[in-house]
Amino acid sequence: MEGLLAGDVEATARLLDSLIASGQAMAAVGSSRPASGCEHHASHVWDQLALRGARPRALHGLQVGYATVFAMRLQQFAFGGGVEVPRRPQPVAEPLDADARAWLGEPPPAVLEAVAEKQRQIATVPDSWPDDPRRWAGVRARLAPSLARFDAVADALRRAGIPDRPADYLGIDGDMLRAGLRYGGRLRSRYTVVDFLEGQGLLDEALDLALRP
Numbered sequence: 001m002e003g004l005l006a007g008d009v010e011a012t013a014r015l016l017d018s019l020i021a022s023g024q025a026m027a028a029v030g031s032s033r034p035a036s037g038c039e040h041h042a043s044h045v046w047d048q049l050a051l052r053g054a055r056p057r058a059l060h061g062l063q064v065g066y067a068t069v070f071a072m073r074l075q076q077f078a079f080g081g082g083v084e085v086p087r088r089p090q091p092v093a094e095p096l097d098a099d100a101r102a103w104l105g106e107p108p109p110a111v112l113e114a115v116a117e118k119q120r121q122i123a124t125v126p127d128s129w130p131d132d133p134r135r136w137a138g139v140r141a142r143l144a145p146s147l148a149r150f151d152a153v154a155d156a157l158r159r160a161g162i163p164d165r166p167a168d169y170l171g172i173d174g175d176m177l178r179a180g181l182r183y184g185g186r187l188r189s190r191y192t193v194v195d196f197l198e199g200q201g202l203l204d205e206a207l208d209l210a211l212r213p
Helices: 009-029 038-051 060-079 098-104 109-123 133-148 150-159 174-187 193-199 203-210
Strands: none
Touching: 038 060, 038 098, 038 174, 038 193, 060 133, 060 150, 060 174, 060 193, 060 203, 098 174, 109 174, 109 193, 133 150, 174 193, 174 203, 193 203
């Protein structure tokens, strides 16, 4: 981070290499899924609120950076000990209930299709679902190196001036922050840590911890 802030050429080159690798991953998969999780989905919700005049417009990168702090905490909760052994998830009864619609507005056909596709995904849980201690321990072990990098990412975000606690940042108040994380996944059919925690009945608890003042 210090190198980037100082304009170091090698540090900038490493950043560009990472961005290129991210683009290659998206090209290989055929969508932005490898580089777009619940932090991006939250930003999309905030963009919609800006279009409706509920908050000012802001740069996508800043919004994603802000959401990333809290997305990492959700990941740490989910895979760092908050979930003992995950049960097999069930589709959400009403993914577009009154509260979701209050934040997202009336869903267009693309959102209805995204929600229906995600419901189908959740209803067809593969046999490899880690619902026994051995398999779950294996998943957590594979994810541990990524979780270990989160402190460095959080430090970089703080150095960039992005708050690590709920704040009225970019016109996003605490309620908007929570709603963006909770309901952003309704806009895409991608399965993220938010969907995982919702399927475990732990999303509210995890959000409470992640969004502590």
